[in-house]
Amino acid sequence: MTAIKKLFLVDDDKVFTFLTTRIIAKNNLVEQVKVFGNGLDILNFIAENIHDVASLPEIILLDLNMPIMDGWQFLERYIDLLPKIDKEIKIYVLSSSIFPEDIDKAKTIQAVSDYIIKPLTGDKLINILRKNS
Template identity: 55%
Template sequence: MNKVKTLGIVDDDKIYTFLVKKTIEQTDLVETIKVFENGLDAIDFLKNNAANRDTLPEIILLDLSMPVMDGWEFLEEYILLSPKLDRKITIYIVSSSISPFDIAKAKSISFVTDFIIKPVSKEKFIEIFKKL
């Protein structure tokens, strides 16, 4: 199985992102992990690297509840930006929300691959990486 070259985590919870990075590093299936504390930082990164296929993440793990720009606002911007990106990015919403509304809304967005409820196990990350 090929390694994921770059993974993006968009989440403002520093403890969560620390634990997720450690868990993902244990899988040895991801070369580089980029963490963004809000959707705006992630969108700015994507805009600044739109033509650089090697820098763009292959997968984004997106939280919904964040300051500055939340996950829904990120998705609105991403949909507009995606035609300009040099790579198709697989997006998973990873949220502590169990709201049926959030899950249904996420599944209605074609750019979202799946909605995963936190916490996420090492086995679930392996499953995600193998699908790529």
């Protein structure tokens, strides 16, 4: 299993991002974790660095329920950007919702690799990274 260079965590819940970043760091499998508070922030980041492949992540963990731009709205706009991105980015929806409609809806979106119900445990993280290598 090779280490992941960059992983972006998109969530407005500060307690959650703090704890999750801690779990990821403990596993020593990801070189860098970057946190974004809402969909718009990460969207702007990707748009700005679209040609700088090194600065783009291999994995995005995306919350759905966020202010300003939520996860769904981000995905809509991200798909528009996709043709211009010269890097394979895996997006995992990471949500507290166990609502089946949310899970089904996420799985219909091509850009979404999987739907993970919070919390993100060490086992779940290893699973993601295994698939990714």
